[in-house]
Amino acid sequence: MVCRVVVLLLTILVLPVAAAQAAGRTDGSAPAPASIVRLVTHVPARTLNAVGAGSVLPESSFGVFKLRSHLVRDGKPEVLSLSLAWCPHCAANSWAMAVALSRFGTLTGLRVLNTGTYYCKLTADPCSLKPYPCYPFTHGLSFFHTGFHSAYLRLREVVIQDVNGKDLQKPSHADVRAVNPFDPGADQAPALDVGGAFAFLNAGYDPGALAHKSWSQIAGSLADPHNAVARHVDGLANLFTAAMCRATKGRPAAVCRSKGVLDAGARLRTAPGPPPPSPEGAA
């Protein structure tokens, strides 16, 4: 009986990931061209300082929570990201994630992703005369099987479903435990846990800001502090960076004491704790 339970658990917990890898499945992304990788991972510090908090959405739309735990792996704070390849909100955050992580280390194998129309199919409402904004074909980045080498942080990316809504990677029990305070059951994405110090839920800016923009156009705009997309992406990157700095205890100082990070980090000081568990939500 015990053996059967163990086998069942292994089937549920291990096989989806193992099967996805063994079958060579991807989330629908493709390797990012070197030119795009360079633009995203080398946004000038002066631009980030000029943007500061940028145009990040307020609390009512974008959840920023102060946590009281420690998410550590191999002695380093872990950045845990739960995403869905079809989710345009995840695509929006992915640009800022890449910019922020690049300040702490080196990303390898970064990928580009087009979210397609699966979210539109999910949200299509045959009863509404006004189309729901579903941001089809949003261009983002994917960290699926992306490497991250850093002296300060570790990255764990879980892409739960591919671009067509098929299950891809299953969060581990530890992942679910980590995000449970702000994302019960790990059923919402994008969800980001930065070392157990801060958490982010939903998109930091309206994915519509990326509408009709190619990966090159988005990446190419990030160095211009006056560009609207840069103000969204770089502002959110500064906020993510500030949270990462809290997790690394201010290291590296050159990044964590920079003006842009300090400006954006002001929001962290007023961040509430995670919302209390709520019994409602039943339709």
Added chain:
Amino acid sequence: MIAPRRYLLHAAVVGAVCACLFAPAALAAFTAAAPRTGLQRAQRTLRTLAAEASSSSLQRATADAARQLGNATDRSLWIDSGHADAPSYGTRVITDSLAALADLQQFGRAHFAEVNRAIKLIIDAQRTLAQGAISQAQGGNQSLLAAAGRAVATGNRVASGGRSVLAVHSYRRAWGDAFVALARLVAARLTSLPSAELAASAENALGSPTIGLAGPRILPAGARRLVRAGKPELLYIGSEACPYCGVERWGMVVALSQFGRFSNLHLMQSSAEESPHVTTLTFFGSRYHSAYISFVPVEAISNVPKGLGFAHLQPLTLSEKALLRRFDSQTTTPFVDMGGRFVSSSSIVQPQLIQRKSWTQLAGAIADPSSTSGQAIGGEAEVLTAEICEATGGRPQSVCSAPVVQQYEAALPQLNGSGGGCPVGTTSSDGLQVRGAKPARAQGSLAQPARCVTH
């Protein structure tokens, strides 16, 4: 291009094989797979054949036939694997199947087994569809059903003679006749319902937490009245694809039939992609005449998928748009304005109460006061009847003086059920409205995408 002489030869050869295949046609009718499943099997057979084709013409023809069957089995055209959508949308299943058969007739002697297997599956599916429609329409117009039965017999005969396209034309005629009989049967039942039967179901619905009747928003006495041709106007804005509209129409047809006469009502079903899936009627193309009320139905959205949504059907006038936006910024359907006195922007009952029921089951359910679907339809019919009686000043007396109508008129301000919206005391998760709002969807949520949230 294939020469006519060669075409005839091919048809004759295919026919000879078909004659062997279809001799036991009556037996096949009982053993055939569900029509959609059968067509999908035929599609798989043709895809395999296309992949292994030895000539480009064979590859093209089988691939094209497989594509046509892909269209015929599109989820949006089916209620379930055994039942296609009602005409006119469901007719596409047959026309696409016919197009596939036309492609298959071009084959030569090679690949007989695979080709004929696919042809047999297609013909079986069409026959089963026609027989299913006839079975559903039992009790309907006898001459139409007899004609449908004859068309099936003709189809069987010509199929056994190898004339597959002609056979499917016969099955299409049978299916169409059966649906005309079915539509008339359902409409006749709904539009001439004995008031005692309606009253019994409606009385059980009142106060039932299972039915959860939602009352309308009652507009102040000084509000501008909605009038057309000197009569109170009932404006309905709906979507054929929407299950909330689907459930609302059953009650509307029953209620309005007490004040006037409908004609040309057609059967319809909500979108197969949206849960719950309900069978219903459409007001598109229908006519209504009443001495007491002007009924203005607008089916704004069709049931035909287009782009990322559904094709538009009937445009709203500027004043209708303004009225809808005034009461519902999200412009959701169904929207009902009863003479400028009562407004509702969701269904009176939940569509789940009538899901997975056929047209005849629902039309018959109202006579059973103990059935949930009968109570749901009876209850929403009496809510609307009470509203209309308020708007017409109690005319006609024969309807408005009925005890159950009076009971509902008195209850209108207290009907606090959730209907098709979020329960009272909750709001949709995007915080749009307190009541009348359908559950909203969370961004990037893996959980049930729609939900209501307690304040």
